[in-house]
Amino acid sequence: MNRAPASQTSHRIALLFNANKVYDREIIAGIGHYLRSTRVAWDLFLEEDFRCRLTGIERFEGDGIIADFDDPAVAEALQGCPLPVVAVGSSFEDAAQYPADLPYIATDNRKLVSLAWTHLIGAGLPHLAMYSLPVAQENLWAQERELAFQALARDEGVDAPVYRGLATSAPSWNQASEQLGVWLDALPKPVGVIAVTDARARQLLQACLMHGIAVPEQVAIIGIDNDPLTRTLTRIPLSSVIQGTEEMGKTAAHMLHQMLGGARFPGRRILVPPVGINVLESTRHEPLSSPHVMRARHFIRQYACQGIKTEQVADYVGVSRSSLEEYFRRELHCTVHQEILRHKLDAAKALLASRDAASAEVAIRCGFTSLQYMYAVFRRELGCTPREYQDSVTPTVAVTASAAAPSTHSAG
Missing domain, CATH: 3.40.50.2300 (Response regulator)
Known part of the structure; x- marks a missing residue:
């Protein structure tokens, strides 16, 4: 049987979160990152479907708990809990809303x-x-x-x-x-x-x-x-x-780790800011003066990757193709086709950067008639092939x- 090294003490820790929410999932991920980056040995209790069920939690024979206190049922169930508890949740303008006797990690x-x-x-x-x-x-x-x-x-x-x-x-x-x-x-x-x-x-x-x-x-x-x-x-x-949910999870795990060693942080509050947008x-x-161009771009954003043509955009707007082209030249200094192509190209670039699909699938999903055509567009507009573009970018969000x-x- 594999055991933790003798120098480590294993602790049983309950994580009370509902991982159907991205907020809770990323907090759990932050806890996991903390565990992987340290020599902490925790036996984690989570429900198999990652849901939070409180029935019997008062009989949990463990050493500590990290819990989502945005759920009022969780906060109520853990009142008077004899185990070390780290609360995670929302920040409050009114300090009286925080649990007075627990450390609290909050999104700001x-x-x-x-x-x-x-x-x-x-x-x-x-x-x-x-x-x-x-x-x-x-x-x-x-x-x-x-x-x-x-x-x-x-x-x-x-x-x-x-x-x-x-x-x-x-x-x-x-x-x-x-x-x-x-x-x-x-x-x-x-x-x-x-x-x-x-x-x-x-x-x-x-x-x-x-x-x-x-x-x-x-x-x-x-x-x-x-x-x-x-x-x-x-x-x-x-x-x-x-x-900053992953940072919240890491901070909560670090605090509980200290509490398991005897530290106490009653009423300690740590507010974690957002990462960005x-x-x-x-x-x-982009402010536009022409309602026809505004309506056309609205349609193009939704359906550019479904192979729409200029005629379909004009039909949606309710004007002739020639009139719509004139509106586009005046307002955006491009043709309707060029605007459609720009959206398809942006979608292809995003997919390639995310590494979620091969080039052939990207071409299909982004409405290019063939992989060869997508290659031609990349060479003409970006001076590179889709593969070269993918190799040149880091797979991160903007x-x-x-x-x-x-x-x-x-x-x-």
Whole structure:
């Protein structure tokens, strides 16, 4: 039987997270990174499906716990727990919201929202709004992001509405989508909307598509989480704030490691700032004077990789091909075909950089008629082959960095 070296003490640690959320998954990943980078020997307890079930947790015969305190049921279940506990969750404006007797590692909501706000203002958007969640005990983190958003609006002296919408459920889905579309229609344009999560941002994108609202010319959208699964469900690539969740996991694991050695940190709070922004199409706002070009680009963003032609774009806009070409020459100094090709090329470059597909599959997925044609386009536009382009880039997302550093707050 393999055992830990004699110099190490093995500890049984419970991780109470719901890994169906990218936030929780990345915190768990951060814990894993800490374990791999040290000689710590932990026997980790997680449910086999990575869900958090609290039944019997009071009988856990372990040595410590790291838990998601954004779930009020978790916080309640661990009240009075005799084991060392490190809480992970949302930051709060009101210090009384933190557990007084536990160390707490928090995502910095004020900095998350401020980074998104600054990005949208920098994109030239004169109006801002937020799409949040209904008030509920399990949504306190969302309400904290609302407070941060409203504080920024007060500081800037602007009217920036917050819309909470309905909770996501099958019976209310049609009603929720319709009401969201009505709210979006009524907003002054152009407007930048911050969604409290990528899941809410995806709903915004869908509502814009259903109501014919151009993204990002009329409504620019940014989420929070940088969730890769959400990105696969949107036609228009979604910009998103990248939380410092892996750093939160590493910090929580390091703190628990110290507590297992006898250290105590009652009331210690560490706020972890965002990493930056993955800037994609949903916030690449360019003011346009022609509503025809705006509508055309909205259609092209959605369907460029499906082999659309100029005639189909003109039909969607409701003008003749020659008129649309004239609008494009005046506004963008290019043809409709060149704009379609630019989107296909950008999509191909992103896929090649991510190493998610071979060149032949990239050609198919990005709407090129053949691999040879894609090679010809790369040589003409970039002066290299797709393979040479792939070899020249690092497989990372396009991130606008946050210069903020973690901050530590102790209970007074």
